[in-house]
Amino acid sequence: MAAIEATGLRKTYSKFRATAVRAVDDLDLVVEGPGVHGFLGPNGSGKTTTIRCLLGLIRPTSGSVRVLGTEVDQLHTVIDRVGALVETPKFFPTFSGRKNLRMLASVAGIDHLRIDAVLDTVGLSSRAGDSFKSYSLGMKQRLAVGATLLKDPDLIILDEPANGLDPAGIVEMRQLIRRLADDGKTIFVSSHQLGEMQQTCDVLTIINDGSVILSGSVTDVVAGAGTRHLRVTIDDAASATHILQTAGFAVSLLGPGLIDVTADPSRGAEITQTLAVAGRYLKALEPIQSSLEEAFLELTGEPRHEEERG
C-alpha cells in the first residue's frame, strides 16, 4: 500500500471574473514507504497546493487522493498516523512553545510526557516556556517539526522544513529526516534546498506547472535528466572542436587541450571514432556527473543563476 497516492489531481482557482488558474493539473503521484520522498518544483509549480490537497485543507477540483490507503475525505481515520507541516509554522503567538504543543496533544489525546521528548528532539527544551512570538524563524520551524512528531506518525509531510534554519540547523534537519526514515517512517518533503534533497532523499518527484515531469530514485533522476557532458583531453583542442562540431556535436572549448562535449556518455565511442578518423587521438574521455540542481533546472526550464551556484 502506497503511503500517498494521487491520481489525476487537479485544482483550479477562479476568483470572480479573473482568469482561472490551474495550480495542479492532472497530477499523478505515488509515494511508497518507508524512506524519504522529495517533492521538487519551482515557486508556483503547485507543490504546496498538492500538499494541501493531500491533507484535506483544500478541495481538489477533480482527481482522487489516498493517504495511507484512505480517501482524503476519511482522513480522520488515519490522521493520528500523519504528521504535517505546511509552509510556515502556525501557532498561537502569545502561548509558549510547550503550551502550543500541549494544546495539539490534547486534541489527539497524546500523553503530555511526550511533549518534553519532542522538545528535546528538536532542541527547544530550554526555550519551551517562552512565547512563540519571541522565537526566531528557525526556532519556530523546529517547533513546527516537533508538532509533527508528537503523534509519532507513520507518514510525515514536510513543506519546506528547512526554511529559516541556519546551516547547522539544516544539517540537523537532514539528519533528523534520515533518522526518521531509518526508523521506518515515510517522509514526503518539499524543499528548495536541492543539495540537501540530493543528500537526504531516496526518491524524488519533480513537478512544474502543476504536473509531474519526472519521478524516480535520486540517482535515476540526476542521471536521466541532467545535461550529459563529456570532457575530452586532447592536444589540438581547437582542431578537435572543429571536427566534432562538423560531425554535429555541441562542443565548447574550455582551454588548451580541454573541450566539453554535450552528449550522453554512451556516445563516447562515437566521439573517439570521429576524432580518430580525422587523425586526432584523444588522451582522455571523462563523463561529467550532473548535479540535482542541473537536472532540476533543465527539467523545469528555470534559468541558471551562476551567482547562486557558488
Place this chain on the structure above:
Amino acid sequence: MRLFHTELVRFWSRRIVWVTSAIVIVLSTVIVTVAFTRHSADAPTDQDAVEQAERATEDCVQFFTDVSEAERDVVLSDFGIDANQITDEAELDDAVRNTVCWQDPTWFRAEDNRFHAPTILVDEWEAAQLTDWSEQRPDSSKAETYRSGVETHRRANDGLIGILPSVATFYLVVAIIVGASFVGGEYKSGTVENLLLWEPRRVRVMLSKFAAGFVSSFALTYLLLAWLTGLLLLLATVRGTTDAIDTRFWIDIASTIGRGALVGGLFFVASMSVSVIARTTTAAVGVILGWFVVSNLVIQLIAKWLRPWELFVNASAFIREADGIKLVTHRDGWTDTVYHHGYLTAGLITVGWVAALAIAATVSFARRDID
C-alpha cells in the same frame, strides 16, 4: 470531548478575555465607587422636610430684603396685609416671615438619596389603564392583543434590577469582541490550519468551538454581572437600603443575570460565526456593530415591520424581561410602540438568529479551502 476541552482551555488562556474582563471589572468598580459618594446612608425624615421648609422661608425673607419698598408692599397686599398699618421693623419681619414666606413642611418631600437594592415593579396593566391607549389602537383586535400581553407583564423601573439589564446589554460588547477574535485570531495566526491537521472533521471542529465558546462566554458574562451585583448590594448595604429584599428579589436577580449570561453566550456564537465567514476579527466586529446601526436605520426608514424580529431588539427584550414590540402608525401619523410578543419569544427569536448564523458559518467553514 477532547476538542471541546482544548477549546475551553484556549478560551480561558486568551489574553483578550482577561484584558476585556479586567476593563469591565475596573469600570464597574469605579462607577459604583462614584455612586457610593453620591448616595446617602440615611432614609429621609420629617426633620429633613422641616429643614427644607425653613431654608425656603429664609430664602424668601432674604428676597424681600432686596426688593424695593413698593414691590414689597404690592406682595404684602396680595396676602391681605396693609403695609401702612405696619408700624415697626419687627412687625414687618413677622408679616414677611410668618405670612408671606411661610412654607408648610408637608409641601416638602425630602429626597430619598439612598440606593435601593429591591426592585420597584410597576404593573404594566396599571400603566395601560392610566393612559388608556387601547382607545387609540388602529383596530380593536390589536388593542386586545396589547391588553392581554401587558396584563401578565411587569416592568422594573428602579433599583438593582433596573440597572442590571442595561449593564448586561453593555456587557454583550465583551462577548462580541471575544467571540470575533476567537476564530479571527486563529485565521490571523494560521492555527486553524494546524488544528485541521489534527482533527480534519471540520463540522466537529466548529461545533466544539461553538460549544466551548458559548459555555465560557456564558460563565464569563455571569461572573461579570455577579461582580457588579455584589458591588451594588454592597452599595445598597452601606449607602442605601436592603429592607425590602425578599425571595422574589433574589429570583429576579438570578434570572436577570442568567438571561444576560445566556445572551452573552449567544452573542459569542453570533460574533464567532460572522468571524468564521469574514475570516478577520476586525471585519466581524465591524459587521456586528454595523448590523446594529444599519438594522435600526432600516427599521426606522423603510421596514418598520422588521422591528419585532430584529436580533438586538429581541436580545435586549429578553434580558430585560420586557416585551418584544412593534411600531404602529396611527391614523393621525403618530407612531407608537406596542406589544408584539413576550420576553420568552424574544429569547427564542434571538436563538433563531444565532442558530442561522452558526449554520451559515459551519457550512462555509466545511466547504472552504484553507490556504
